[in-house]
Amino acid sequence: DTGVSQDPRHKITKRGQNVTFRCDPISEHNRLYWYRQTLGQGPEFLTYFQNEAQLEKSRLLSDRFSAERPKGSFSTLEIQRTEQGDSAMYLCASSSDGTRQPQHFGDGTRLSIL
Amino acid sequence: GENVEQHPSTLSVQEGDSAVIKCTYSDSASNYFPWYKQELGKRPQLIIDIRSNVGEKKDQRIAVTLNKTAKHFSLHITETQPEDSAVYFCAASIRGSGNTPLVFGKGTRLSVIA
Numbered sequence: 514d515t516g517v518s519q520d521p522r523h524k525i526t527k528r529g530q531n532v533t534f535r536c537d538p539i540s541e542h543n544r545l546y547w548y549r550q551t552l553g554q555g556p557e558f559l560t561y562f563q564n565e566a567q568l569e570k571s572r573l574l575s576d577r578f579s580a581e582r583p584k585g586s587f588s589t590l591e592i593q594r595t596e597q598g599d600s601a602m603y604l605c606a607s608s609s610d611g612t613r614q615p616q617h618f619g620d621g622t623r624l625s626i627l
Numbered sequence: 628g629e630n631v632e633q634h635p636s637t638l639s640v641q642e643g644d645s646a647v648i649k650c651t652y653s654d655s656a657s658n659y660f661p662w663y664k665q666e667l668g669k670r671p672q673l674i675i676d677i678r679s680n681v682g683e684k685k686d687q688r689i690a691v692t693l694n695k696t697a698k699h700f701s702l703h704i705t706e707t708q709p710e711d712s713a714v715y716f717c718a719a720s721i722r723g724s725g726n727t728p729l730v731f732g733k734g735t736r737l738s739v740i741a
Contacts, residue, residue, distance in 0.1 A: 517670075544726050546728060553733070553734070554733055554734070555631075555633075555716045555718070555731030555733050556671065556716070556729075556731050557731070558721070558728040558729065558730070561727075561728055569728065571728075604670070604671070608726045609726070610726060612726070613658070613659040613678050613720070613726070614726045615673050615676055616673070618663075618670045618671045618672070619670060620670045
């Protein structure tokens with residue numbers, strides 16, 4: 514069990530550029546979650562999947578954000594036309610199906626918008 | 628929607644003393660409450676969780692209590708050590724079961740002074 518892995522660890526880009534992050538969950542986990550964390554705050558929910566189905570999107574997820582999990586394994590989160598306010602740590606977590614299964618987090622991708 | 632309040636925002640204790648962090652939640656349907664520890668630059672790590680069918684759970688020096696009537700839960704760390712210094716987050720499941728998105732508190736920065 515290598516845990517949840519995320520790539521890249523850091524991303525610096527200019528405002529207006531598109532960025533894409535990848536998350537590989539724990540191999541037997543069906544559920545995958547994306548959260549965003551800004552300095553001094555707790556993680557905030559963005560969206561989550563059960564296998565390849567996207568079950569819910571937060572109001573925080575504007576039209577510039579899109580997430581996919583095409584084969585029910587890894588997931589990607591894309592941000593188009595990045596803005597200063599998108600600077601944050603993007604965290605991925607995964608869990609098993611079943612009631613009240615714990616979520617395990619990856620190390621995150623830190624996005625900095627210049 | 629669910630709202631989680633966490634207090635205090637910072638906490639300093641002498642090594643060997645106990646630390647208590649308290650959280651309240653708003654949605655009476657929530658029934659899963661995890662606690663995460665996050666060290667600087669690292670992923671949130673699950674340290675303990677509690678389900679609504681129990682009032683208390685203990686794991687070595689860490690315990691969590693839950694009062695469903697009052698909608699609050701607390702983390703207790705006994706015999707604190709310098710390595711307990713970190714930011715601690717409480718969370719509650721949005722809709723009951725743990726494998727749905729979590730709502731996090733804003734965190735408590737715990738400093739254990741040797």
